[in-house]
Amino acid sequence: MAAEGGKIDPMHQFLVEPLFGNSLTLGGYNIAFTNSALWMVLTLVAIWVFMLGGMKRELVPGRWQAAVEGASSFISNMVHANIGPEGKKFTPYIFSLFMFILVANVLGMMPVGIVPNVHPFTVTSHITVTGVLAIVSFSMVLIVGFARHGLHFFSLFVPHGTPALMLPLIVPIELISFLIRPFSLGLRLFVAMTAGHILMKVLAGFVIGGLNAEAAWVAPVVGLPVFVLMVGISVLELLVCAIQAYVFALLTSLYLNDAVNLH
Template identity: 70%
Template sequence: MAEQGKVDPMHQFAIEPLWGTDHWSIAGYNIAFTNSALWMLITTVVLTLFVLGGNKRALVPGRWQMAVESFTGFIDNLLAANVGPAGRKYVPYIFSLFMFILFANILGLLPLALVGAHPFTATSHFTVTGVLAILSFSIVLIVGFWRHGLHFFSLFVPHGTPLWLMWLIPVIELVSFLVRPFSLGLRLFVAMMAGHVLLEVLSSFVINSANSGPFWGTIVGVPSFVLMVAIQALELLVAGIQAYVFALLTSLYLNDAENLH
């Protein structure tokens, strides 16, 4: 593809069955082991090793243990600030959610193509981010109804709502509430996909200009390459920000379920 000077920016998002599993099925449903599943598995393994490696509980913590404890403390403070004392019980879930998204985002940005591997960003697919959003939304609903029963519906009637708006405000609040999982998953998916597409397009500029000769390689290729490096650094920042935003919004939704704010 590169030798012909053609780069398909969407090819990197193609989900492909691996190791001849494309015909695997159960009850008529395809269960092929795909590149997306592989990289989610790799993310889970790397995250598990990271946490286990820092779970030594040494009296004088090393850098690895301090890194794990720093992430844990960060999530604990996030929940304490947004949910209150009741947020402590959600630390394991929000920590796992935040770290999985963060690691998946970063692993998808590694330049493994230099050694013949092809990284895949699972969070660039709405099927993955949507499932994470639905999981968080389901926990919010379970917590809300478990703690407050039918009184949970009072969440859709803000304090001080005039009687003459009682027919409209609850409908607006309900629609806004139901849109949450969609917007939560869409935000992460779009951010990761857009960055990868931009990097791929810039790489096509570098390849095509280099194939066109030294003049165009200098005029177009060099600036495009420098911009690629800058955007790669920006994408690393976005990878962390998007993981944080997903965890933050989930904690805010849990606050609604806990405290009916």
């Protein structure tokens, strides 16, 4: 939590900084290991530990195995409901996508800031990360669509039963709505996580300001209510973490359904 002149900077939490200096370059580009890269690695490690600990295949599953089986079954059922039997081949990708976003969101909410010189970082609060995830998903839609249907994939932009006179109007609208999908995917997650963390940091500033105020009445009158509000918003943010992961996975499966089944 950066502060200058007693003021907390709510944007400092999104700053990408190298951890071991700026000297590591390749082809003129700085490839230093950053705090963003560190938290992505921690996300992958957390997912690996979660999956490894729950894949024991015991006849009577324990809580850990039940959690892993529940998560995988949840995504598998969602993919089957949206794509059909052919969606089974896409389940590993959508499950990986869901778990990465969920764990990255939750890790960014962990109160590790109480440890000196340790700051949590939410990688999904950067458009570069969410944009890459969206582009990969959209690219998969295009690859599957053209590989399965060839040029007939363009019929996706001509809704069934559209009158010929309406085609000059409908086709551009359908094309634009299709091309905007990766932008909406990436921006939705990016905006939701960024806005929530900014709000929490601003509220934290009010709490700290109330505790450091010279007037004794400021802390109970201002700091305490804001602290209670901050706790409530933190719980809401945890819910948002799960919802955003689910929405990203759900929309990806719906877009893949268009590529597989057209309409």
